[in-house]
Amino acid sequence: MQAVETTIATLASWIWGAPMLILLLGTGLYLTILLKGLQFRALPLAFKYIFHKDRHHEGDISHFAALMTALAATVGIGNIVGVATAITLGGPGAVFWMWITGLVGMATKYAEAVLAVKYREKGPHGMRGGPMYYLANGAGLPWLGTLFAIFTACAAFGIGNMTQANATAKIFESTFHIAPQTTGWVLMLLTGAVILGGIKSIGKFTSLLVPFMIVAYVGTALIVLLINADKIPHAFSLIFYHAFNPAAATGGFAGATIAAAMRFGIARGVFSNESGLGSAPIAAAAARTNDPVKQALVSMTQTFIDTLVVCTMTALIILTATSWTQGVSASELTSASMAETLGDTGKIIVAIATALFAYSTLIGWNYYGEKAIEYLFGPKAIAAYRVLFTATVIVGATMSLEFVWNFSDLMNGMMAIPNLIGLLLLAKVVKAETDRFFSTHHSK
Numbered sequence: 001m002q003a004v005e006t007t008i009a010t011l012a013s014w015i016w017g018a019p020m021l022i023l024l025l026g027t028g029l030y031l032t033i034l035l036k037g038l039q040f041r042a043l044p045l046a047f048k049y050i051f052h053k054d055r056h057h058e059g060d061i062s063h064f065a066a067l068m069t070a071l072a073a074t075v076g077i078g079n080i081v082g083v084a085t086a087i088t089l090g091g092p093g094a095v096f097w098m099w100i101t102g103l104v105g106m107a108t109k110y111a112e113a114v115l116a117v118k119y120r121e122k123g124p125h126g127m128r129g130g131p132m133y134y135l136a137n138g139a140g141l142p143w144l145g146t147l148f149a150i151f152t153a154c155a156a157f158g159i160g161n162m163t164q165a166n167a168t169a170k171i172f173e174s175t176f177h178i179a180p181q182t183t184g185w186v187l188m189l190l191t192g193a194v195i196l197g198g199i200k201s202i203g204k205f206t207s208l209l210v211p212f213m214i215v216a217y218v219g220t221a222l223i224v225l226l227i228n229a230d231k232i233p234h235a236f237s238l239i240f241y242h243a244f245n246p247a248a249a250t251g252g253f254a255g256a257t258i259a260a261a262m263r264f265g266i267a268r269g270v271f272s273n274e275s276g277l278g279s280a281p282i283a284a285a286a287a288r289t290n291d292p293v294k295q296a297l298v299s300m301t302q303t304f305i306d307t308l309v310v311c312t313m314t315a316l317i318i319l320t321a322t323s324w325t326q327g328v329s330a331s332e333l334t335s336a337s338m339a340e341t342l343g344d345t346g347k348i349i350v351a352i353a354t355a356l357f358a359y360s361t362l363i364g365w366n367y368y369g370e371k372a373i374e375y376l377f378g379p380k381a382i383a384a385y386r387v388l389f390t391a392t393v394i395v396g397a398t399m400s401l402e403f404v405w406n407f408s409d410l411m412n413g414m415m416a417i418p419n420l421i422g423l424l425l426l427a428k429v430v431k432a433e434t435d436r437f438f439s440t441h442h443s444k
Helices: 002-015 018-034 043-049 063-074 077-090 093-118 131-138 142-155 158-176 180-195 198-227 229-242 258-273 280-284 292-319 330-342 344-377 379-398 401-425 427-441
Strands: 121-123 126-128
Touching (some): 018 093, 018 258, 063 280, 077 292, 093 131, 093 401, 126 344, 131 401, 142 158, 158 344, 158 401, 180 344, 180 379, 198 330, 280 292, 292 330, 292 427, 330 344, 344 379, 401 427
Antiparallel strands (some): 121 126
16 A cells, blocks of 8 residues: 555656646636636626526526535635645745636636536536537547546545545544544435435535535634734735745744745645636536526636635634644644634634535535546446445545545646646637627627
8 A cells, every 4th residue: 555655646746746837827827818817807797697597598507506516616625724735835835826826727717617618518417518528529539538537537536535534534533533434424424415416406505505614614714814913914925925935944844945835835726726627617517508608707706716715714824823833734734723813612613614615525526526427438327426436435534644635636637637738729719709708798
């Protein structure tokens, strides 16, 4: 097992090297320029469309439910443990690079959703879409679509399953002294209870849970930050300074180079908001809409909410506290930082938030995985995939944290490559759809 863990760690480190970081940020930057900064100028309109209902058009769920399903899969452990891991390994400067992935990632997410809705198909169990369809039907590269589907089906077990179960089990063990196996069993049963109902069941459930959990977490974070308001300017100065200057070792913090800040900031940013991975467009394709651009505008708000709101809150909580300089492990850092202000109440809030975030992510990512399996083997394979996905929760809860994160990073990278190729090849289609929509609907 040690040899396998070492190999996966080496491959994850290699795939998240400079070429991948350049490809991810470069694609987002290229799309930002091509679309003339659409994510900035159309953001108010995008938020307006979240609650717009296209009742009589093709699709399985509303814009709001599609966004909540995608947010369910993205607002997860990446927002709590992922941010803590980025700061632990990359220093405060990693947060700056998370922001950059979020800002350009909004354009990437928009492009993914345009293509997902444009090239979706009607299947026996509702709409099917995502990178595998736009790679095959749009770019004319079915073999690349097949590769993407294979990597997605595997990635769901990492970023969407074992990572979530593992982080929840660890934090419940340290906060409530509950054995990881117990947490794993409970999460497994709760996951199975929702996913057996399919996308309509998932959409209804996430529409109720996700807004509540985001508002509750952000609300608590705001209270902590109001109490520590005098420390916030220093936290921001640490983020901006160490984005371009190495962070020296201090106390239990091992120090970090600029390269580490970039690598872990970008990798954890992508892990959190999934822009460029190609996962969220699978949910976007299920939206009830008559226009790809409408759902794409809604989809890009997901990255804004995830990275620029929720991740920033977590980062500021950590950097206005002292635990990050004392060698506290990444799995407990957010909890320890919150506890510096709120005591044991802070630990309990983070533990419950972690469980809710993880649970919603498990449900959202199962949907992504089963759509990939449906593409590869047809609808009959979905039931078996759901059973396997549910059973893996207990495995993730008891695995080593490092192995689970490295496996997730590796699979995320393998997903991103074919998706980014598709986005670059079809960028002009995205531009044409965007121009058509804004000239017809918003000529002003």
